[in-house]
Amino acid sequence: MDIAPAQGYAMSMKRLTHEQYAAALKAAHPGYELLSQYCSGRGKVMVRCTKHDCTYEVVARSLTTSGQSLMCCGRLRQDASRKAKSAQALATLADRIKEKGRLELVSACDYKSIRSKVLCKCVYCGEQKTVAADNASQGQGIDCACRLAARVESGKKNWSIDLIEKAVAARDAAGWSNPYDSVEQALKGDVLPGACSLYLYKSPVEGLSKFGISSNCERRAKYGGYGEQLLPHRSYPSRVSAVLIEQAYKFSYGVRPPAELSDWCGRTELTDATPEEFEERIEELEKALCELGPEAFASEYTGCKA
Numbered sequence: 114m115d116i117a118p119a120q121g122y123a124m125s126m127k128r129l130t131h132e133q134y135a136a137a138l139k140a141a142h143p144g145y146e147l148l149s150q151y152c153s154g155r156g157k158v159m160v161r162c163t164k165h166d167c168t169y170e171v172v173a174r175s176l177t178t179s180g181q182s183l184m185c186c187g188r189l190r191q192d193a194s195r196k197a198k199s200a201q202a203l204a205t206l207a208d209r210i211k212e213k214g215r216l217e218l219v220s221a222c223d224y225k226s227i228r229s230k231v232l233c234k235c236v237y238c239g240e241q242k243t244v245a246a247d248n249a250s251q252g253q254g255i256d257c258a259c260r261l262a263a264r265v266e267s268g269k270k271n272w273s274i275d276l277i278e279k280a281v282a283a284r285d286a287a288g289w290s291n292p293y294d295s296v297e298q299a300l301k302g303d304v305l306p307g308a309c310s311l312y313l314y315k316s317p318v319e320g321l322s323k324f325g326i327s328s329n330c331e332r333r334a335k336y337g338g339y340g341e342q343l344l345p346h347r348s349y350p351s352r353v354s355a356v357l358i359e360q361a362y363k364f365s366y367g368v369r370p371p372a373e374l375s376d377w378c379g380r381t382e383l384t385d386a387t388p389e390e391f392e393e394r395i396e397e398l399e400k401a402l403c404e405l406g407p408e409a410f411a412s413e414y415t416g417c418k419a
């Protein structure tokens with residue numbers, strides 16, 4: 114008659130010797146060193162992590178049969194996972210901010226969550242400020258000069274290309290600069306997105322005309338106080354091309370504003386050419402841009418190198 118062995122006897126048959134456990138530990142974790150005597154799987158042993166020079170007392174079988182590791186190694190894996198998730202979250206935040214077209218992420222050294230503070234700048238006037246990441250992701254948080262001007266004009270808190278155009282007129286009237294319509298920024302592609310048009314209007318002074326670029330020429334003329342439209346607007350699929358053409362014309366043919374226009378918002382781009390002469394010169398610049406490409410064109414016609 115066969116008799117099944119007692120449970121205790123069966124467990125004793127599976128019990129490892131000290132040498133067997135040391136070998137099993139080394140196989141599971143090559144960087145671990147057994148420091149104390151092994152008695153049983155449920156007993157505790159002292160184990161040292163040679164990689165991090167840390168020593169812990171743990172249940173013996175937890176390292177060989179449960180797939181666990183010492184606390185120092187577990188924390189490193191958790192830290193690595195946390196850093197990877199944080200980097201991904203930061204990249205997503207930067208993309209969301211960029212999509213809004215209003216702010217640009219400058220730095221976020223201490224970014225942990227959407228409630229963290231990050232350094233952003235207005236993509237139009239360049240003003241920088243530390244704002245909540247949640248606000249930045251919605252294109253909000255910086256009450257810069259151009260945003261305030263738009264808010265005053267509209268009586269609203271939202272931001273749009275139309276409001277930007279109105280803000281530019283108010284900002285120009287106050288003597289603010291616009292670094293994001295410079296040749297340098299155009300070569301970097303760091304300008305407002307979308308199509309753009311070149312215009313020519315009468316100025317308040319006889320013999321001088323106001324030229325420039327805008328995504329909404331009629332609105333720009335209205336809020337800038339420009340005179341009669343002198344030529345049909347010339348459209349460009351990208352603001353980059355428009356900026357390069359405008360600045361090249363200004364570099365070669367632009368004139369200084371007379372004293373009576375020193376406070377006028379449109380004083381920065383003036384020409385004494387007739388509409389016909391202006392159009393002919395613009396066509397020549399457009400042809401040169403197509404033949405040379407942006408960087409070579411900017412170097413030859415504006416003196417600016419990428």
